[in-house]
Amino acid sequence: MNLVASAIWSAIGYVLGLGTTKTVQLFKTRGIRRFWRPFLRGKNPLAVVLTDKPGTETRSPRKISLTDVQAFSDVRSALSSLGREVEIKVRSSATLGQLEKDSFVSLGGPKANGISEQVLSRLGQRLPVRYDATAGTFEYGGSVFSAAYDQSGFVTRDYGLIIRLLKMDKSRPDSKSALIVFGLHGHGTGQAVKAINEHHDLSVKLEPYINQDLFAFLMFEFANHEPVGCKVVGADAIP
Numbered sequence: 001m002n003l004v005a006s007a008i009w010s011a012i013g014y015v016l017g018l019g020t021t022k023t024v025q026l027f028k029t030r031g032i033r034r035f036w037r038p039f040l041r042g043k044n045p046l047a048v049v050l051t052d053k054p055g056t057e058t059r060s061p062r063k064i065s066l067t068d069v070q071a072f073s074d075v076r077s078a079l080s081s082l083g084r085e086v087e088i089k090v091r092s093s094a095t096l097g098q099l100e101k102d103s104f105v106s107l108g109g110p111k112a113n114g115i116s117e118q119v120l121s122r123l124g125q126r127l128p129v130r131y132d133a134t135a136g137t138f139e140y141g142g143s144v145f146s147a148a149y150d151q152s153g154f155v156t157r158d159y160g161l162i163i164r165l166l167k168m169d170k171s172r173p174d175s176k177s178a179l180i181v182f183g184l185h186g187h188g189t190g191q192a193v194k195a196i197n198e199h200h201d202l203s204v205k206l207e208p209y210i211n212q213d214l215f216a217f218l219m220f221e222f223a224n225h226e227p228v229g230c231k232v233v234g235a236d237a238i239p
Contacts, residue, residue: 031203033082034210035196038166038177039103045085047099048072049106051113052090062092067186071107071193078197091115100168102176107189109133109182116180119163126238129161129217136184140217140234147184155222158183160192162216163238183220191220191227205235213238 039046050072052062076086089099091108096118099106110117111133120131130139138145138159148157160183167175181196183189195202195218202216214237221229 032078032197035164035203035206036079036082036084038164039079039105039179040082040084042084042102044102045087046079047089047094047102047104048075048086049089049091049094049099049104049108049113049115051108052092053112062090064088064090065186067190068107071181071186071190074190074193074197075105075107100176100178103178104176105179105181107181107193108186109184109189111136113182116182119165119168119178119180122168123163123238127163127215128236129215129234131161138184138217145219145233147188154225155185155187158185158188158191158220158222159233160188160195160218160220162192162196162218164215165213165238166211167213187222187225187227188218188220191230192216192218195230199230199232202232202235205232209235209237 033040050064050068052064054062072086072088079086086105089104091113094115096115099115104115106113106115106119108116110120110131120127128140131137132139135144136146138161145159147155147159150156160181163178163180165178168178169175181189181192183192195216199218202218206214206216214235216235217233219229219231219233220227
């Protein structure tokens with residue numbers, strides 16, 4: 001093969017490589033877009049509710065956990081790639097009545113995040129996964145799921161619950177969408193958000209229900225604080 005032909009084929013291979021990369025990226029983005037589609041429109045930036053807690057000193061500022069900040073960063077990254085701006089709403093200054101005027105996301109469980117608690121309360125028996133705040137467990141399919149720890153007290157297993165509602169109130173035509181994500185610990189919350197954007201098996205299992213209210217219940221395994229495994233325990237439409 002002469003130098004000219006070689007150069008041409010190299011150029012073709014480069015272009016095809018770029019095309020393949022872009023095709024794969026578009027495929028991945030399409031799946032993410034379908035999940036986030038109900039949240040892509042709005043007059044204002046999408047509100048993401050994070051739990052803020054009192055500081056250690058009397059006059060010190062309220063604080064947000066590092067895991068919640070990371071989860072927010074992952075939400076922002078996904079939505080930014082889809083052209084949607086987001087903003088933090090701290091739990092202490094947010095009300096459900098204010099939030100449901102537009103779509104919103106709430107990160108963190110009912111034990112600390114009252115917005116998540118109110119949404120779960122509204123769902124009631126519609127949601128097949130039950131969270132027991134006193135025991136710190138999930139119940140699903142007749143089984144109880146609790147976190148596990150190593151001898152040093154580090155989390156080795158956590159669970160995450162994803163709840164996506166197309167309308168907060170089905171009886172109102174103008175009702176907006178809501179997404180609630182939380183784990184038994186911050187580990188579960190953070191990994192559940194990552195799973196929405198990165199876990200292929202979750203995307204496949206949610207696909208049949210993508211145009212309905214839906215939930216996903218996941219298990220995560222950790223070693224030295226690092227995630228080493230993810231399993232979809234259950235995923236279905238919410239009636």
